Amino acid sequence: MDMSKSSSIDADSRTGLTLEEADDEVEEAYYLAPPLVLTWRKFRKHTLAVISAVALIILYLFVFFAEFFAPFSPHERYVEYAEAPPQRLRFFDSEGHFHWRPFVYGAEQQMDAKFRRTYETVENEMYAVRFFVHGAPYKLWGLFATDIHLFGAGEEAPLFLLGTDGHGRDLLSRLIFGTRLSLSIGLLGVALSFVLGIIIGGVSGYFGGIVDTIVQRLIEILRAFPSLPLWMALSAALPANWSIVRVYFFITLILSILGWTGMARVVRGKFLAVREEAFVKAARLSGASTAWIIRKHLVPSFMSHIIAVATLSVPAMIIGETTLSFLGVGLRSPAISWGVLLQDAQNIRAIIRLPWLLLPAVLVIIAVLAFNFVGDGLRDAADPYH
């Protein structure tokens, strides 16, 4: 175990013990450490997974504190800055002077010969970017009324770091708010599949026989279904006059309809495998009840593995939502999700003229990759004794 080797040096320098004594101590600590600690130690060695976990934490901070991170309100239209390209954050002004506080120049809209909007930098207008500024008022989680934003340059400043869309709405703010729906739908959908999968898969694996056969056939049939057409058909049937929240929950439900099958399969497989293990037999011989065995021995023994599988199935949910919204059958404006934002980049002409509208795609890719790496790391760490 190379892990114990690397930490034995730490132990040695810390306590001044001889190498062998330290080794013994570390080994003992290793054998006495609870599984969670071991899992964490193993996960920590997977660099890519740790980086990804940090990225995910940042993204979920956006989910919880979108109002604070976004410099503008996502629905506010700055018509005089419509279709503005990403603003450059500068440290040096046009005369080459350094400013320790980053700033943006003003921008003025103009029409070119083909009636397309272009922007000219106005160099005598300088807006310094500050942290924790007062901006558009909001109520965080509907509870705390405040107007503090992480950064900003005043109400009039064209601080559109990622550009604006055709209505003059700040793309960065919309991206941050889009994170809220896109990433929570993934987690909620997986949580739902998780519960369904554990119950159905557990029943199937535990009872076996005819129940097992029926459940397995059903799963096989559902898995043969092309997911996207089914999702599209179901979500297109949601009435157009429903509220955002209601559509949101139903989309989540629709994404889980096929999602639970994979989970149920894994749970059933694990149930079948673990049921025959010696420790389960020992528990049964000591007179433990079935419910006790399931709760105290079976489920904990493969929980970490299931969590890893759940993490790996989040990306499919995120891509599913994005795709549905992109096609116009998922979440609809005024709801903001990455898919809804990408709808603006649907045709080639829009992309050529306003390429920054493709930026939500970058976040989709980052989130999907991060979940994949974290899931991989968790899967390796799930069995710390291996």
Next chain:
Amino acid sequence: MLQFIVKRLLFMIPTLAVISIISYIIIELPPGDYVTTYINTLMEAGDIPDHVIENLRHQYGLNQPWYVRYWKWITRFVRGDMGYSLAWHQPVRDLIGARLLYSLLISFSALMFTWVVAFPIGIYSAVKQYSVGDYVFTFAGFLGLAIPNFLLALILMYLSYRYLDTGVGGLFSQEYTTAPWSFAKAIDLLKHLAIPMIVVGTAGTAGTIRVMRANLLDELQKPYVMTARAKGLQYWKLVLRYPVRLALNPFISTVGWVLPSLIAGETIVSVVLALPTAGPLFLQALLEEDMYLAGSFVMLAASLTVIGTLLSDILLAIIDPRIRYEGAT
């Protein structure tokens, strides 16, 4: 062998039954019933005799419980009558037929693309495990997995517009769209096929590389490989002759699992690239609540998947006798 095929065929029946019920639920999902809308449209166009309306109501089994309506629908569907598209004023069968063929063409060529790209890379990654190339391909594979199909289509569309100076929408250039089939038209089709093929195929490539690599790594550790090497067989000759052939088996058996994602991928890529396949037709039908068209598409797509799975099972049974005997007993 015959016994195996018969068994598999019998197994297909309940599967298709469930699929047809789900498809019919989709048809009935939107509020209001379709035939009433249809009759209203007919009335707007001019007076129609009462017996025609009555006929239509009877034909579609309105005023009867849903299972009667379902039975009427499915029996007609099996005979090839898939209902009538309100939006297009055409029988659904005429609408879907040719387009489905293009969908299959794209899906099939995408699968071939996946295999042609993924197998050599998978073999390389397994044989040169932990080499620089292995890491590069693993990373590229992850990236391919992470980019949603429609995004890849958008990006490739943008790039080919920028650097190749060609439009990539559609399956034919303008001058060939309505032209009769000819050699030139076929070439034109192949040219337009490239981008959808790459886009749909890329998503599967990443997974295929990983599985191929894992399969082959398992095989390479087996004693027979060492024996063959000890006997002096050339390394590459050995790898390609035995372990690779064994590592390929699972792919044949899992074609059925790949098909649903191929169909899904094809649907969305066709929407983005505006290809004349069944996908965009399906999306439009959903948005216009043209439900017989939409339901038929779901039914056909799922049925094709099931049939594809059956074919791959039979193929595997032919290749691998162990499966055959297991299935027969």
